[in-house]
Amino acid sequence: MCKHHHYHRFSTHPDLHQLEKKMDRRHFLSKTAMGIGSLALGSLFAADNLLAAGPAAHLANVGLPGLPHHAPKAKKVIYLFQSGGPSQLDLFDYKPRLAAMHGKDLPPSIRGGQRLTGMSANQSIFPVTQSVFEFDQYGKSRAWVSELMPYTAQIVDELCFVKSMVTEQINHDPAITFMQSGHQLPGRPSIGAWLSYGLGSDNENLPAFVVLVSKNAVQDQPLYARLWGNGFLPSQHQGVQFRSGKDPVLYLGNPENYEGDDRREMIGYLKALNEVQFDTYGDPEINARIAQYEMAFRMQTSVPEATDMSDEPDWVFDLYGEESRDPGTYAANCLMARKLIERDVKFVQLYHQGWDQHGNLPNAIKTQCQKTDQATAALIKDLKQRGLLEDTLVVWGGEFGRTVYSQGTLTADNYGRDHHPKCFTMWMAGAGVKPGFSYGMTDDFGYNVIKDPVHVHDFHATLLHLFGVDHEKLIFKHQGRRFRLTDVAGEVVKGILT
Structure with a gap:
């Protein structure tokens, strides 16, 4: 399944549309006022993420434009x-x-x-x-x-x-x-x-x-x-x-009897809900929260591999x-x-x-x-x-x-x-x-x-x-x-x- 279709499956869910329809006039004005700021924020992010496509698609931690200011000695x-x-x-x-x-x-x-x-x-x-x-x-x-x-x-x-x-x-x-x-x-x-x-x-x-x-x-x-x-x-x-x-890492693993596909689907729905909230309030911390959930998903595989000492020889x-x-x-x-x-x-x-x-x-x-x-x-x-x-x-x-x-x-x-x-x-x-x-x-x-x-x-x-x-x-x-x-x-x- 392509990333765009994967996202579209969550974003077209009737519950999400119902949530969006419940926005009152104050929420609408708030959303309108924050629109320009949201666009500016989006321009800071450039890389694809786990479940990409959609308003919060560009969440990779790529740093600020123009940095480093000079050639670094340390990485x-x-x-x-x-x-x-x-x-x-x-x-x-x-x-x-x-x-x-x-x-x-x-x-x-x-x-x-x-x-x-x-x-x-x-x-x-x-x-x-x-x-x-x-x-x-x-x-x-x-x-x-x-x-x-x-x-x-x-x-x-x-x-x-x-x-x-x-x-x-x-x-x-x-x-x-x-x-x-x-x-x-x-x-x-x-x-x-x-x-x-x-x-x-x-x-x-x-x-x-x-x-x-x-x-x-x-x-x-x-x-x-x-x-x-x-x-x-x-x-x-x-x-x-x-x-x-x-x-x-605390709370990184899946609950008992919870499979990886279940986790992926849950993150997809959670991301879609958070994006509705971001569209409404324009709070950049919402995007940070989405990025953290997706990083946690990737870390389920990367952390055990990184912390495994079994490949270190005795001399080390x-x-x-x-x-x-x-x-x-x-x-x-x-x-x-x-x-x-x-x-x-x-x-x-x-x-x-x-x-x-x-x-x-x-x-x-x-x-x-x-x-x-x-x-x-x-x-x-x-x-x-x-x-x-x-x-x-x-x-x-x-x-x-x-x-x-x-x-x-x-x-x-x-x-x-x-x-x-x-x-x-x-x-x-x-x-x-x-x-x-x-x-x-x-x-x-x-x-x-x-x-x-x-x-x-x-x-x-x-x-x-x-x-x-x-x-x-x-x-x-x-x-x-x-x-x-x-x-x-x-x-x-x-x-x-x-």
Whole structure:
């Protein structure tokens, strides 16, 4: 049966005609007023969809006209978000001069009256805390890496360290929200949603934006679905969470005794009903809803194939570590990210909780690194050997850093570190960034940036630039204001680009 005939069978159903006849004068005027806007919206879509023909036929996620603005270096991104705030002073930002100050009160001139959290603001002293872990230099780049990261140490010549990250938020929820959406308050679109909206999808059978959350992480700080939400963008651009277990995507499978043909017929009728509603109200979210239903139908076949690990050889599991055989772990999610990138998913976001170490940091951070270090390095190696690192950007980092002083009691082998937004370390690798390179510098205490600060808005502007997008031109008008990922700030960090 041809697509046009398939659609016509639903659109000529007597129940639909009866529904249309029940429109009153107000609905008619509303429909007339929205007609021009509907035509304008339709011009944005160009590709055929599953059940095509008809007013909502052009629903494929093809992005905006005129994008990319310039030749992109990156086509895909894997963002390894380390939720909680990893301690840069115990991982990458080596400060040997702390040994002479260890246990002494941090000079007020260094703190400079900066805002403190409620957890350490009432301390009588702020004891400078040297890391208990050994550091060494690795690779041709001679990058400093802690003994906690032996696998990452092997790939430093692929990494671009940014040691001068700066954020504005000092508590987890607003800081994570700010890092993921460019604003501390909920409701803005996430990075992946902006990329999906602006550039569309390269795989019509999988979402442009996929989210993976580690099941084997410490559940210290909550993660909310709004962190990968679409905000005020059309809902088809929100991230889709893939889970471990029988059903990787919730509510995707057919109900018991429900066949594929039944599902197809149901979607056809539902689409026709939604198109009647769109003709009446002109609400573009209706078209987004149709696109989501049709994507879900295609995903019934594509998701099981994409999440099937049975075709991976033993050497791949050995590379990522034993936990990669356990679906839902950080290691398995890193491997899953590579499989999704191979299938042209544009944005894969991994979340791993457990980096919020206010106390017992030496033991807690060691456990975190044991769960993440090997798989993170394996992902870079795997992408490179498959030729995928050339156009895939990999990002590693959290929402802020940790203080140089100990929160609470400092002992010979135990300490904790409070939140610190004024400087922290992230790294990037792959498409368009300088490999084996360190950018920015902090003071001898690792407390303030003294060279080349990189604000969160700058990071977002640079990420979009690598995708060929001018961050000042990717705009969505909402409630009378023009919004963008970088709000009203942000500069591309040209010093880290190839």
